[in-house]
C-alpha cells in the first residue's frame with residue numbers, strides 16, 4: 249500500500265470511528281458490535297504504525313479519557329490458537345439441524361454439554377507451571393491486547409492453581425462480566441461526574457479491561473467465568489465437561505450452570521429453563537451454548553473458517569416486558585427541544601429496573617395512539633434507554649387520557665415553536681430559559697468539549713447563586729465564591745479552578761464543539777476547525793461556503809451561518825477569547841507544510857487518489873486558498889479524473905492553467921519516492937484535523 253492509499257483509508261476509518269463513538273457515547277445507541285468497532289480501531293492503529301507520518305495526536309487511537317481507546321496502549325500479542333466465534337441459531341429447529349449434522353459424522357451415541365452463553369468480554373488466560381502468566385483480550389480473534397495486569401485485579405481469578413493434574417502449559421478461555429449491581433453503581437458514578445454512562449454491562453466490562461489504571465479495574469466489581477480449554481492443551485481428558493470440572497478443582501472460576509444432555513429433548517428443557525430463569529441471574533446472558541462433549545468427537549468434527557463444527561449458540565430473544573404508562577414528562581434539552589418521556593410502573597427488564605422510556609417526539613406518541621394508563625410493551629436492546637415497541641389497546645382502561653402535548657415551555661412558560669419539516673417542538677427562549685442555559689453550560693464543560701469535570705448538581709448551584717449564566721462566567725469564578733457553595737471545601741474548589749484554567753489549552757475543535765452551535769456535533773466541529781482554521785474564517789464564511797463543505801447540509805449551514813450573525817453569540821466569543829481560549833488551530837491542522845502555493849487561488853475538480861476535501865486541505869497546507877468557482881482570480885484549475893466540464897471550459901476561456909494531479913504533487917514537492925518528501929507532502933496534522 250502506498251501512502252496515498254493509506255491516507256484515504258486512515259481518513260475513512262477515523263470518520264467511521266468518530267461516528268460510532270458518537271452513537272455509542274452520545275446517543276447510547278451503538279449500531280455496530282464492540283468487536284467490529286475494535287476492528288476499525290485496530291486497522292487504524294495498524295496503518296498509523298505503518299505510516300507514522302500520517303499519525304496525529306488527535307487520532308481516535310490516541311484519545312485519552314475514553315475507556316475504549318485505551319486498549320491501544322497495551323501490547324498486542326498473537327493468540328496461540330485463534331479465538332473463534334460460534335454459529336448462531338435462533339430456533340430449536342436449527343439446533344436440531346446441528347445435532348443431526350453432528351450425528352452423521354459421529355456415528356455412535358454421544359452427549360452434549362449445555363452451558364449459558366455469557367454476555368461479556370472474551371478473555372484467554374495462560375497458566376504455565378500453575379501460574380497465571382498471560383491474559384489476552386479477544387481482539388480480532390488472532391491478535392489480542394495483553395491485559396494481564398488488569399486481569400490480576402479481578403476477584404476469583406487465581407494467580408496460582410491449586411490441586412494437581414493441571415497441564416504444564418495451557419490456555420483457558422472465558423468471559424469477563426460486569427454484574428448488574430456493579431454496572432448500576434458504575435453508571436450512577438459516571439453520571440454524577442458528568443461522564444457518559446456505559447450502554448450495557450458488556451461495553452462496561454470490555455472498557456474496564458482496557459483501563460490504564462489497574463487499581464480502578466479492581467474497584468469495578470468485575471467477575472470471570474471460564475468455559476473452554478482448547479483441546480490441544482488437554483490431551484488426557486476425555487470430555488470437555490470433565491476438563492472444566494478439573495479446572496474448577498484447580499480453583500478456576502467455572503460455571504456451575506452446565507448440564508450434560510443426552511438428546512435434543514434434554515437440550516430443549518435446558519433452553520426452556522434458562523430462557524426464564526436467566527432473569528434471576530446477577531449477570532447478562534444472551535443464549536445457550538451447546539457443545540459436543542467428547543474431545544475426540546470435537547477433533548473429528550473440526551472447524552469451519554470461523555467457528556467450530558462441534559458447538560452452536562442458541563440466542564435468546566430480546567427480553568420484553570409489559571408495564572403501564574403512569575404519566576409523561578416533557579423535558580427541555582440544551583437546544584430547547586422538548587422530549588416526551590414516559591414514567592412507567594417499574595418493571596424488571598434485562599437485569600435492571602426500568603421506569604422511564606423516551607417517547608422521542610409528538611409523532612412517535614401519535615403513531616401508537618398512546619394514552620396515559622396504557623399497558624405498553626418495552627424492550628431493551630443494546631441501549632440503556634428502553635424503547636416502547638407497542639401498546640396493548642385491549643388493556644386500555646376506560647379513563648385512559650390522551651396525552652396533551654404542552655404548548656408552552658414546561659420550564660419558562662414561553663410558547664413552544666415547531667420548525668417546518670421538523671418533528672420536535674422547541675422552546676425559542678434560548679437566552680433566558682434556565683433549563684436550556686444549564687444544559688448549555690453542562691455541555692460546554694463536558695469531556696469532549698472543555699473537559700472540566702462537572703455534574704448537574706454543581707451547575708445548579710452555580711446558576712442558582714447567579715455566579716454563572718454563560719460559559720465565559722466560568723473563567724471569572726473566584727475561590728471564595730466556590731467555597732461559599734454548600735459542600736465545597738478548599739481542595740475541591742481549587743481543583744475545579746485548576747481544571748477551568750487547564751481548559752484554556754483545549755484545542756479549537758473542542759472549543760468549537762463546546763459552543764453548542766445547533767446541529768454541530770463533535771465530528772462536524774472538528775471538520776470545520778480543520779477546514780476553516782480559525783473562528784474568524786468560520787464566522788466570515790458565507791452560507792454557500794459552508795454548504796460547499798462535504799457533509800454539511802442546508803440545515804447545518806443555516807444554523808452555523810445564523811449563529812455567527814447573532815450579536816450576543818459574537819460578544820460571548822469575544823469574552824471567551826479574552827479569557828484565553830483557543831480559537832484557531834495554531835499548532836494543528838493549519839500548520840504550513842510549505843509556502844509553495846502562497847498567494848494562489850486554486851479550484852479543485854474531479855477525482856483524485858485523495859478525496860477532494862483532502863486535496864483542498866493540501867492546497868491550504870501549502871499556503872494556497874481553495875475556491876469553488878473558476879474566475880479571473882483563479883491561479884490554476886487542479887483537475888483530477890473527470891473534472892467538471894463547465895470548470896474546464898471556463899478555465900480554457902479565461903486562459904487559466906489546468907494542472908494535473910501529478911504536476912500539482914510535483915509543485916508542492918510531493919510524490920517523490922523518498923520518505924522525507926512524502927512526510928512533507930502529508931504533514932502530520934493535515935489529516936488529523938478532520939476528526
Ligand code: IVH
Pocket residue numbers: 331332333334363364365366367369370422423475476537555556559561
Ligand atoms: S465456547 C471455539 N462457551 O460467545 C469457540 N463461548 O459467539 C469457543 N461465549 O467467542 C467458545 N459464553 O466469547 C463458549 N459458554 C460459552 C460461551 C461462549 C459466551 C462467547 C465467546 C465466543 C462467543 C461466540
